[in-house]
Every structure is written in C-alpha cells, then in structure tokens.
Amino acid sequence: MSGGDAWKGNIKARLYERVRERGCDSLTAFAEARPAAPLYALADQLGNDVAAVQVLSGLLAEAEQRKQVTRFVRDVLVRLLSQSLPNGWPAVLDDANRFKVAKALGSWSAYTPETHEERVSQVGDALLANPPPPGWRPLGPDDELLRTLLPDEEA
C-alpha cells in the first residue's frame, strides 16, 4: 500500500478534483450515492492516494456548512457498522460479537466531533442496553432507529 502519497501535495484540491471527475459537485453527494459503504471504500473509489479520514474531514466540513452535522454523525456510524457487522446486528452478543460492536462504537466516538461526543457515547450505550432486532443494518443516516436515538437538533 503506497499510502505516503495520500499525505503529499494539496490534499483538499486532490480530493475535490477526484469528486468532480466522478461527476459529483460535493463530497456529500458522492457519499450519498454510495450509502452505507465503509469509509475506506469511499476513499478507494476516489484513488489510492486519498485517505478515508480525508473524506471524513471533508464530509464534516460540508455538513457544518449545511448545519447537518448530526446527520453526518449518524452516517459515520452506518458506515462503521457495515464494516464491522456486515451481516447486521448480531443475534447473540457473545464475546466475539460484543467486540465487533465495541469496535464500531469506539471508532464512531473517535470519528465524532467534540460537539457530539457525549450523545454518541449515550447512543452506543443505548444500543447495547436495548439491542436492535437481529440483522438490523441501517442503510443510511435516515434509518428510523438511528433518527430516534440521535435526532437532528440543528436550527
């Protein structure tokens, strides 16, 4: 993996050049056309010199402008869940599955802006305390359960 190139040159310019080459006028539009795809998959489609965290940063910046940060935060969880639990929420939370859930929730916290840290942690606890139906796989940030747990609050 020649990852070093992802951190050279004008990162933002490269990111948006690639987005435009793929016919989208924003990262948000590019990502919405690929619902629930893991972040690394979004980056791979933009080039192997684009890092998933760069896509993440760009999506957050756009979300801030649109005042849709909470929706962005839900979207990040959706993508992490599809990476960690490709078959959806486990029927049994045995040790191995508990780790997969914890991995997704932990990374969700790490990728969440400070403004939403506490709520994200609470949502994680809520999902563990009252598990969704087995096989639950949110398909996007407008998933009903996620919207209930983490509703939009922006004015």
Add this chain to the structure above:
Amino acid sequence: MNIDQFCVKLEQAHHEAIHGGGNWKLGRTWPDEWNRMIMKALREAEAKAGRMLTRNEVLDIVAERMTDYRIPINFTPGRMR
C-alpha cells in the same frame, strides 16, 4: 492489553511513516490527530466491550484505523511487545 503502553510502542515503530504528513483541518498536524484518534477509538471500544481488549483486538482496531489513514501496515509483532 495495556493501551497506553501499546500506543507508545506504536508511535515509536511508525514515527517515520507518521512524521512529515500534511495538515488537513483545524491547523493540527495529523500525527497529533492520529494519536488522539486512536487512543479514543481504543478507550471507547474498551468501555463499550466492558473489559480490557486482548492484544489481537487492539491490533485489529489499529489496523482498521491505519487503513483509514493510508498508513502502510508493516507491523513487526516482536517490536510491539
């Protein structure tokens, strides 16, 4: 596995790969962002798991997040002890 000890070794092992990265947002250099992010990911995963993570579980999480950063994964397991 003790996450703090792990992160010190991780930083030592990948100093060269991490050093010299470009800025993205908020004016922070991304090594700081990486350190903060991976510590958070590990601690929160531990909290949600309700127990200490095993060595393999820590490596699992770190490898995934390194992929997200496009950091080449060339662990030398012996050096990580």
